[in-house]
Amino acid sequence: MTKKIIAMAIAAAASGTAFGQSNVTIYGNVDAGFVHSSGGSGGATSQRMSGLASAASESYIGFKGAEDLGGGLKAVFDLQQVFELDTGASSNATENYGRSYIGLAGGFGTVVAGKLDGLRYGIYGKYNPFGNYSVGNFASMTTQYDRARNAVAYISPSFNGFTLILATSSNTQTQEGALNGVHVPAKPSRGNTGDDRLFSINLIYANGPLSVDLDYETTKAVHYSDSRLYVATTGASYDFGVVKLSGVYDVIKGEKNSLIGGNIDLGGFNLGGLAADQEYDRRNWFVGAEVPVNERTKLLASYGQVKDRTLSDADAKKWAIGARYALSKRTTLYADYAQIKNDDNAAFTITPKGNSLGLSGVGVKGFAMGMKHSF
Numbered sequence: 001m002t003k004k005i006i007a008m009a010i011a012a013a014a015s016g017t018a019f020g021q022s023n024v025t026i027y028g029n030v031d032a033g034f035v036h037s038s039g040g041s042g043g044a045t046s047q048r049m050s051g052l053a054s055a056a057s058e059s060y061i062g063f064k065g066a067e068d069l070g071g072g073l074k075a076v077f078d079l080q081q082v083f084e085l086d087t088g089a090s091s092n093a094t095e096n097y098g099r100s101y102i103g104l105a106g107g108f109g110t111v112v113a114g115k116l117d118g119l120r121y122g123i124y125g126k127y128n129p130f131g132n133y134s135v136g137n138f139a140s141m142t143t144q145y146d147r148a149r150n151a152v153a154y155i156s157p158s159f160n161g162f163t164l165i166l167a168t169s170s171n172t173q174t175q176e177g178a179l180n181g182v183h184v185p186a187k188p189s190r191g192n193t194g195d196d197r198l199f200s201i202n203l204i205y206a207n208g209p210l211s212v213d214l215d216y217e218t219t220k221a222v223h224y225s226d227s228r229l230y231v232a233t234t235g236a237s238y239d240f241g242v243v244k245l246s247g248v249y250d251v252i253k254g255e256k257n258s259l260i261g262g263n264i265d266l267g268g269f270n271l272g273g274l275a276a277d278q279e280y281d282r283r284n285w286f287v288g289a290e291v292p293v294n295e296r297t298k299l300l301a302s303y304g305q306v307k308d309r310t311l312s313d314a315d316a317k318k319w320a321i322g323a324r325y326a327l328s329k330r331t332t333l334y335a336d337y338a339q340i341k342n343d344d345n346a347a348f349t350i351t352p353k354g355n356s357l358g359l360s361g362v363g364v365k366g367f368a369m370g371m372k373h374s375f
Contacts, residue, residue: 026375028061032085033334033370035135037350039363052086055368056134056334059085060098066105073106099147110155115147119165119202120233123213127235127246129288129300129322135338135366136320138286138304141348142250148198158206165202196221209239229254229280247287248304254280281309286318296326300336306346314345327371335369 033055062080069075080098103112121132121139130136153167200217213235220228230253237246286304293299300322308314322336340348342362350366 024063024065026061026063029057029059029372029374030085031055031057031059031133031370031372033368033372035366035368037135037364037366039340039350039365053368054085054133055370056336057131057372058082058098058133062098071106073104075102076105076110076112077102107157109157111152112155113152115149116151116153116167117147119167119200119213120215120217120231123215123233123235123248126211126213127237127248127288128286129244129246129290129302130320130336134320134322134334134336135350135368136300136302136322136336138248138284138302138318141304141306141316141318141340142252142284151198161205161207163204163206165200165204167198167200167202169196169198209241210237212236242291244290245287246289248285250284252280252282252284279310283307283309298324300324306348308346311345313343315343316346316348317341318348330375331371331373333369333371335367337365337367339363339365 031054033053035051035053035055060080060082062078064078065076067075079100082098099115099117101112101114101116103110105111124137124139124142125132128136128138130138132139148169151167151169153165156164196219198217198219200215202213202215204214205212213233215231215233217231217233218228232251233248234250235246235248237244284304284306286302288300288302291299291301301320303319304317306314306316318338318340320336320338322334325333327333338350340350340363342348342364344362348364350364
């Protein structure tokens with residue numbers, strides 16, 4: 001599914017911070033918040049879930065650095081461990097690390113290899129005021145994962161504000177199986193690790209208050225015919241000073257067997273009405289705003305929709321509001337509220353990304369408040 005459709009744009013790999021150092025830098029983020037969600041499906045009794053979680057951003061610790069090799073060439077690396085703050089455990093038992101890569105950087109640009117961050121996922125976080133983790137995120141309304149293994153990426157130098165990224169993975173090593181008990185009939189069960197080939201091209205433009213991302217990605221399960229999935233994503237923002245406006249538009253099209261993917265979170269999307277040989281066609285979009293009130297406080301808002309062109313009554317709408325108060329440059333208090341209105345064949349959840357404190361249903365809502373600190 002689109003969880004496999006990602007670009008490995010490693011913004012961190014191209015940053016001057018990482019490349020300008022000869023020593024190892026320890027960095028990280030610690031986030032703790034209270035999350036509450038409630039809602040129900042149809043006539044079912046409304047349910048409530050509450051608990052402690054990283055509610056606005058991932059908690060992680062990382063080590064990155066560079067070694068000057070001479071002649072303008074540097075070796076670069078980054079190793080990142082993601083964890084759950086409330087338990088100290090890895091956020092995913094099979095995915096202990098966040099990104100992890102090694103590469104070379106010079107006048108030609110940067111080449112890295114390893115487990116790399118996904119740019120489509122990054123676009124969603126970059127242009128949503130709430131990022132990709134809070135109850136206000138929109139990443140949980142589409143299907144993707146944030147990193148891919150066995151990946152290689154090239155990041156060009158910046159030319160007049162333009163940066164080009166090319167990325168590929170010979171095998172993303174996604175464990176495959178049935179989706180909510182649904183799989184394409186007349187095809188063998190994909191319960192084994194498959195060769196999921198991926199290619200992505202991304203163009204970024206940044207010039208003062210304007211930022212634009214254009215991303216095109218395609219993937220194919222090599223051992224299955226008619227399994228290509230195509231995604232085109234556009235994100236943009238403009239900072240007017242008194243308000244920063246942003247938005248994303250996503251086009252997702254898949255061949256008839258592209259809907260199979262094991263252990264892939266479809267965001268609660270109901271595939272029950274999809275015919276065996278039916279192709280997939282969907283649009284996602286959202287707009288957002290950030291309003292600085294003073295040097296420490298800013299207000300956030302977003303609104304978006306999922307428009308399914310394959311299934312009827314499978315659309316969804318989501319809106320969110322929130323606030324941030326900076327105690328310092330690195331420590332922030334936050335509070336967010338969001339609601340989702342699902343059509344009859346959709347069941348998207350209100351939840352911080354990667355967290356189980358969420359409920360699906362016709363109408364769900366969620367609230368989170370807490371503190372985060374970066375170093």
